[in-house]
Amino acid sequence: xxxxxxxxxxxxxxxxxxxxxxxxxxxxxxxxxxxxxxxxxxxxxxxxxxxxxxxxxxxxxxxxxxxxxxxxxxxxxxxxxxxxxxxxxxxxxxxxxxxxxxxxxxxxxxxxxxxxxxxxxxxxxxxxxxxxxxxxxxxxxxxxxxxxxxxxxxxxxxxxxxxxxxxxxxxxxxxxxxxxxxxxxxxxx
Amino acid sequence: xxxxxxxxxxxxxxxxxxxxxxxxxxxxxxxxxxxxxxxxxxxxxxxxxxxxxxxxxxxxxxxxxxxxxxxxxxxxxxxxxxxxxxxxxxxxxxxxxxxxxxxxxxxxxxxxxxxxxxxxxxxxxxxxxxxxxxxxxxxxxxxxxxxxxxxxxxxxxxxxxxxxxxxxxxxxxxxxxxxxxxxxxxxxxxxxxxxxxxxxxxxxxxxxxxxxxxxxxxxxxxxxxxxxxxxxxxxxxxxxxxxxxxxxxxxxxxxxxxxxxxxxxxxxxxxxxxxxxxxxxxxxxxxxxxxxxxxxxxxxxxxxxxxxxxxxxxxxxxxxxxxxxxxxxxxxxxxxxxxxxxxxxxxxxxxxxxxxxxxxxxxxxxxxxxxxxxxxxxxxxxxxxxxxxxxxxxxxxxxxxxxxxxxxxxxxxxxxxxxxxxxxxxxxxxxxxxxxxxxxxxxxxxxxxxxxxxxxxxxxxxxxxxxxxxxxxxxxxxxxxxxxxxxxxxxxxxxxxxxxxxxxxxxxxxxxxxxxxxxxxxxxxxxxxxxxxxxxxxxxxxxxxxxxxxxxxxxxxxxxxxxxxxxxxxxxxxxxxxxxxxxxxxxxxxxxxxxxxxxxxxxxxxxxxxxxxxxxxxxxxxxxxxxxxxxxxxxxxxxxxxxxxxxxxxxxxxxxxxxxxxxxxxxxxxxxxxxxxxxxxxxxxxxxxxxxxxxxxxxxxxxxxxxxxxxxxxxxxxxxxxxxxx
Numbered sequence: 001x002x003x004x005x006x007x008x009x010x011x012x013x014x015x016x017x018x019x020x021x022x023x024x025x026x027x028x029x030x031x032x033x034x035x036x037x038x039x040x041x042x043x044x045x046x047x048x049x050x051x052x053x054x055x056x057x058x059x060x061x062x063x064x065x066x067x068x069x070x071x072x073x074x075x076x077x078x079x080x081x082x083x084x085x086x087x088x089x090x091x092x093x094x095x096x097x098x099x100x101x102x103x104x105x106x107x108x109x110x111x112x113x114x115x116x117x118x119x120x121x122x123x124x125x126x127x128x129x130x131x132x133x134x135x136x137x138x139x140x141x142x143x144x145x146x147x148x149x150x151x152x153x154x155x156x157x158x159x160x161x162x163x164x165x166x167x168x169x170x171x172x173x174x175x176x177x178x179x180x181x182x183x184x185x186x187x188x189x
Numbered sequence: 190x191x192x193x194x195x196x197x198x199x200x201x202x203x204x205x206x207x208x209x210x211x212x213x214x215x216x217x218x219x220x221x222x223x224x225x226x227x228x229x230x231x232x233x234x235x236x237x238x239x240x241x242x243x244x245x246x247x248x249x250x251x252x253x254x255x256x257x258x259x260x261x262x263x264x265x266x267x268x269x270x271x272x273x274x275x276x277x278x279x280x281x282x283x284x285x286x287x288x289x290x291x292x293x294x295x296x297x298x299x300x301x302x303x304x305x306x307x308x309x310x311x312x313x314x315x316x317x318x319x320x321x322x323x324x325x326x327x328x329x330x331x332x333x334x335x336x337x338x339x340x341x342x343x344x345x346x347x348x349x350x351x352x353x354x355x356x357x358x359x360x361x362x363x364x365x366x367x368x369x370x371x372x373x374x375x376x377x378x379x380x381x382x383x384x385x386x387x388x389x390x391x392x393x394x395x396x397x398x399x400x401x402x403x404x405x406x407x408x409x410x411x412x413x414x415x416x417x418x419x420x421x422x423x424x425x426x427x428x429x430x431x432x433x434x435x436x437x438x439x440x441x442x443x444x445x446x447x448x449x450x451x452x453x454x455x456x457x458x459x460x461x462x463x464x465x466x467x468x469x470x471x472x473x474x475x476x477x478x479x480x481x482x483x484x485x486x487x488x489x490x491x492x493x494x495x496x497x498x499x500x501x502x503x504x505x506x507x508x509x510x511x512x513x514x515x516x517x518x519x520x521x522x523x524x525x526x527x528x529x530x531x532x533x534x535x536x537x538x539x540x541x542x543x544x545x546x547x548x549x550x551x552x553x554x555x556x557x558x559x560x561x562x563x564x565x566x567x568x569x570x571x572x573x574x575x576x577x578x579x580x581x582x583x584x585x586x587x588x589x590x591x592x593x594x595x596x597x598x599x600x601x602x603x604x605x606x607x608x609x610x611x612x613x614x615x616x617x618x619x620x621x622x623x624x625x626x627x628x629x630x631x632x633x634x635x636x637x638x639x640x641x642x643x644x645x646x647x648x649x650x651x652x653x654x655x656x657x658x659x660x661x662x663x664x665x666x667x668x669x670x671x672x673x674x675x676x677x678x679x680x681x682x683x684x685x686x687x688x689x690x691x692x693x694x695x696x697x698x699x700x701x702x703x704x705x706x707x708x709x710x711x712x713x714x715x716x717x718x719x720x721x722x723x724x725x726x727x728x729x730x731x732x733x734x735x736x737x738x739x740x741x742x743x744x745x746x747x748x749x750x751x752x753x754x755x756x757x758x759x760x761x762x763x764x765x766x767x768x769x770x771x772x773x774x775x776x777x778x779x780x781x782x783x784x785x786x787x788x789x790x791x792x793x794x795x796x797x798x799x800x801x802x803x804x805x806x807x808x809x810x811x812x813x814x815x816x817x818x819x820x821x822x823x824x825x826x827x828x829x830x831x832x833x834x835x836x837x838x839x840x841x842x843x844x845x846x847x848x849x850x851x852x853x854x855x856x857x858x859x860x861x862x863x864x865x866x867x868x869x870x871x872x873x874x875x876x877x878x879x880x881x882x883x884x885x886x887x888x889x890x891x892x893x894x895x896x897x898x899x900x901x902x903x904x905x906x907x908x909x910x911x912x913x914x915x
Contacts, residue, residue, distance in 0.1 A: 026235065027227065027235075028227060028235050028236055028237060029565065030237075030565075031222070031225060031227070031237060034222060035219075035222050035223075038218055038219050038222055039219065042216070042219065065503035065504075065505060065506050066503050068506060069503070069506060069560065069563070069565075072563030072564055072565075073563070073564050073565045075564075076563065076564030076565075076566075077564075080619060121392075143359070144359075144392075155359075156227055156235070157329070157360055158247070158249035158250050158251055158252075158329050158330040159226050159227050159228065159247040159249060159329070159330040159332065159354070160223060160224065160225065160226060160227065160247070160249065161222070161223055161225060161227065162223070163219075163223070178216075180216035180771075181216050181219055183216070183771050184216060184219055184220055184223055184771065184772075
């Protein structure tokens with residue numbers, strides 16, 4: 001084996017063994033954020049939920065690099081927007097600890113949107129259970145989150161973004177999209 | 190009123206004000222966002238196509254099914270902007286923006302599958318027809334990037350980059366079987382599956398497909414071409430193994446237009462690892478060569494396979510690292526059967542000109558992304574791609590009946606191409622994106638080549654993007670060009686890499702779900718490698734130096750690969766696409782007008798085969814429910830010079846007439862059979878000839894002054910069935 005080959009193999013091994021795998025947020029974050037903001041305006045209950053100021057919780061897995069990176073990009077994107085659905089807004093990046101605490105925070109802050117960053121796959125079911133009954137729109141950066149109980153998630157199929165909607169969870173969280181918007185989403189019952 | 194009730198009151202007030210606006214909102218804005226294309230090939234990472242540093246088209250699996258697309262070449266022809274293929278009945282040739290270099294084996298464009306370069310390393314070529322060996326139903330989408338792409342991909346990416354992305358298991362769950370047949374000519378059988386599972390706690394998946402494509406015919410009527418008396422035998426030329434020749438080539442070719450393509454592809458993901466395994470064979474024959482007429486023994490067999498293992502990881506908030514290991518093999522075997530005395534000067538023998546080429550290459554690529562700012566506005570990419578290549582080639586001529594060898598030549602070798610690239614993206618303002626980078630390539634056989642790219646995109650107002658790109662690309666001379674020699678071909682010396690410099694600008698505007706794009710481009714090519722016919726003096730000198738095995742005779746014609754020409758090319762392009770009725774009605778139009786000129790020592794002339802005017806259009810309507818989708822796609826190619834128009838001396842000068850291909854498709858679910866779907870395709874060509882001179886008469890002779898152009902299959906019906914197991 002040549003010297004170059006040995007060095008390349010060493011780098012690959014290091015990457016494979018010691019590094020953290022990046023999550024599958026396949027839709028560019030700026031596009032996810034834009035889609036989320038647009039989709040929220042088609043939720044009949046968004047305005048009532050938001051009131052004068054929409055609070056957005058961006059939830060990260062603290063030790064997950066991809067998670068914190070997506071959160072930073074999303075926060076920067078939202079910061080550039082004057083309003084979301086016609087109301088002013090405020091973003092908070094929250095490190096996930098447990099589902100009950102997140103639900104409590106949602107109630108306390110009257111959160112309108114909770115965005116779940118990559119790295120939370122193992123906790124989505126618990127989060128969804130905890131948020132059932134709370135008036136909040138949840139969205140996830142990873143397509144698989146929708147099947148696990150997040151109201152909206154983003155996927156990339158054939159080079160184009162898709163919005164996945166978990167309809168039963170949407171009902172539990174008092175999210176009601178207008179039919180025109182729902183026709184454009186992939187719906188999970 | 191308590192604080193809580195105040196808040197509730199405010200919320201309901203806001204709701205009363207906003208609710209009508211929201212509920213009456215038109216969903217077109219959301220549809221427009223969902224129509225945004227995401228490309229990965231332009232920068233080796235996912236980004237919006239509108240702001241990517243290149244002009245691109247995404248061809249989706251849905252569109253390919255809807256419009257009756259059956260190969261990569263079809264997809265490019267009917268759906269892409271700025272690219273078109275030309276069917277030479279031998280796998281096809283591709284060009285972009287009015288430049289198509291006939292006979293190049295498609296080595297000026299880079300074909301990727303999931304980012305893995307497919308072009309084989311002996312000639313640098315690849316296939317875009319059925320011979321591409323990519324099971325079709327496994328394709329998620331195709332990214333067609335037009336313009337130079339060497340900044341990230343190195344050699345061959347001169348005309349563009351085509352990246353085929355395969356489906357993820359979530360989009361191909363269960364098992365799938367496909368049967369498709371073009372009536373009386375071809376059949377395609379395919380089976381595949383997608384499975385998701387957990388492997389040692391890591392989310393994992395497998396998608397796979399095996400496919401067999403078989404084509405036999407149509408039986409074209411060719412000729413007759415009268416070549417008269419063979420100068421070597423003094424008798425009428427022979428186009429079969431019969432002892433007595435007639436001097437006439439032609440008839441109905443019913444045995445010599447066929448293809449068989451078995452292929453298999455496996456894509457495995459487990460955690461942060463991805464593995465691709467691919468294998469295919471492409472055995473094919475074309476009836477248009479000038480050897481023995483309709484001889485099925487004149488054929489080509491290409492076998493290829495590769496493995497590509499990728500890993501991606503985020504090491505810290507600053508650094509991502511991607512790495513891959515890959516290994517490829519390509520084996521090509523050709524036979525050319527001819528009894529003509531000028532080609533087989535051994536009495537009444539029939540010659541077989543076999544050649545066998547094998548290329549193997551293996552390499553590693555490591556790429557790091559440095560995220561300097563949290564918001565993703567300043568990113569540096571650094572990459573290194575190193576590979577080892579070995580090639581082995583032999584060619585000769587043998588007596589087809591006895592196996593006696595008349596001539597043997599060949600070469601073998603190994604080299605170590607190395608590429609290092611750097612790309613910097615910076616978004617200094619919300620509306621402005623900058624991208625600059627360069628790649629340095631070198632190998633022990635070629636000089637170092639630098640391929641820079643500078644791009645800027647600006648959102649000038651809502652929905653409007655202006656893009657400007659300057660880029661350079663190169664193609665290292667292939668092993669076959671550097672080392673190939675034959676009876677009348679001497680080995681090249683000192684070939685330099687071909688280079689192209691490209692400037693382009695475009696303006697794109699979105700209006701809801703409608704999008705228009707207009708662009709201009711200019712490219713300059715230097716050091717274009719071509720077969721050069723030596724002058725009599727040069728031929729004499731070459732023979733005196735022992736560069737040719739031939740003895741000098743008056744009029745001997747020797748050739749050699751040389752950096753013989755330059756190309757200048759400029760033009761305009763435009764596209765319009767959109768949808769209405771929530772995507773039920775979709776349409777699109779792409780058009781390119783380009784002027785390409787080739788200059789060599791003898792002067793400047795237009796480029797043959799390449800179309801100056803070309804484009805496509807498509808429209809489809811989904812009737813909804815269980816009713817079918819109706820679709821029409823069309824490709825238009827302007828009048829083109831035939832490949833031997835300028836050097837053949839034919840009267841009249843051969844042109845391929847303007848061509849219109851129409852493809853109508855009806856697709857949908859078969860009623861009452863859950864999981865079964867169909868598509869019925871009708872393909873119509875308006876005219877019956879293409880831009881390639883066929884048969885033995887490639888230059889005007891006293892007995893055959895006009896050229897015969899390759900035939901086109903005018904009408905074909907295809908029926909396909911797909912069954913998706915739950």
